Amino acid sequence: MGKEMHYGDDYKYIPATSAGNGVGIEVLPDLFSFTVQIVNVFLVGNPETEDFVLVDAGMPKSADKIISVTEERFGTNCRPKAIILTHGHFDHVGAIIELVDHWNIPVYAHELELPFLTGKESYPEPDPTVEGGIIAKISPLFPNEPIDLGHHLNAIPDDGTIPHMPDYKWIHTPGHTPGHISLFREKDKTLIAGDAFVTVKQDSLYSVLTQAQEISGPPRYLTSDWKSAKASVRKLEALKPSVAVTGHGTALSGEKLSRGLEKLANNFDSIAVPDYGRYVDGRLH
Structure with a gap:
């Protein structure tokens, strides 16, 4: 493993799972979603x-599974051109050092996300006091310290282009994290939303386990800027995506997606924002 790369001291396997664990779905001929425990990665x-390319890098200790799934789809000894990160929370970079070391490929993230990926800054502490279910209560167990990807990490181009994804543009969708991005392909209105919104109620243990579909705001216990999160959802809804994949939950398309996303955008305060919590300052408008 590259000596210049390291995880935070709090990185560890998280024993969480869902009904989707280990399931891969071809959402489109060139978009494959695979669930690692409770989070999705995309080929x-x-x-x-x-x-x-690989978008996001799963849970801690999941590198072998991600490599295996990648080789099943693209062939033995294949490797992506790059890893594109929607953001740097532990469940989206959990296996990234092993993957970078195995494939020797670059990683791209938004400039505002770089401090969390270069060992310089920790994310705000998870909020176990936030209104919600048992997942929020155990969130202090989640790794929070920054990782360091060394010279493998690059700022994504500031003109909206994405290396090795010529048909896509990145969109800055902060709120869940300062440098969160979503990826959008205009020609068929395909959206990779990361955690800007999700299609499962991520703070509910039952919903996480069953993967019951429900368009929700970003995971509450790890979201620290609700005003920006609301603006980001409205920005994505205005794109009128025809199909969307998110960091948690299953793919959605058509009327179910458009109606659900419109409802979330128009009623973000009541649907997404918790009534109380460390990062909640009254209702947002």
Whole structure:
């Protein structure tokens, strides 16, 4: 493993799972979603070529599974051109050092996310006091310290382009984290939303376990800027995506997506924002 890369001292396996664990779904011919315990990673690119990327990097200790799934789809000894991060929370970078070391590939993230990925700054502490279910109560167990990707990490181009994803543009969707991005392909209105919104009620243990579909705001216990989170959801709703994949939950498309996202955008305060919690300052408008 590259000596210049390291996880925070609090990195560890998290024994959480869901009904989707280990399930891979071809959402589109060039968009494959795979669930690692409670979070999704995405392989973007046509399996008939070797030109593809990995979006996000799963839970801690999941590298072997992600490599195996990647080789099943793209062939033995294949490797993505890059890893694109929607953000740097532990469940989206959990296996990234092992993956970078195995594939020797670059990583791209928004400039505002770089301090959390270069060992310089920890994210705000998870909020176990937030209104919600048991997942919020155990959130202090989640790794929070910054990781360091060394020279493998790059700021994503500031012109909206994404390396090795020529049809996509990135959109700054802060709130859940300062440098959170979503990825959008205009020609068929495909959206990779990260945790800007999710399609499962992530603070509910029952919903996480069963993966019951419900368009929700970003996970409450790790969201520290609700005003920005609301603006980001409205920005994504205005794109009128036809299909969306998110960091948690299953893919949605068509009317179910459009109606659910419109409802969330129009009623964000009552649906997404908790009534109380460390980062909640009254209702947002």
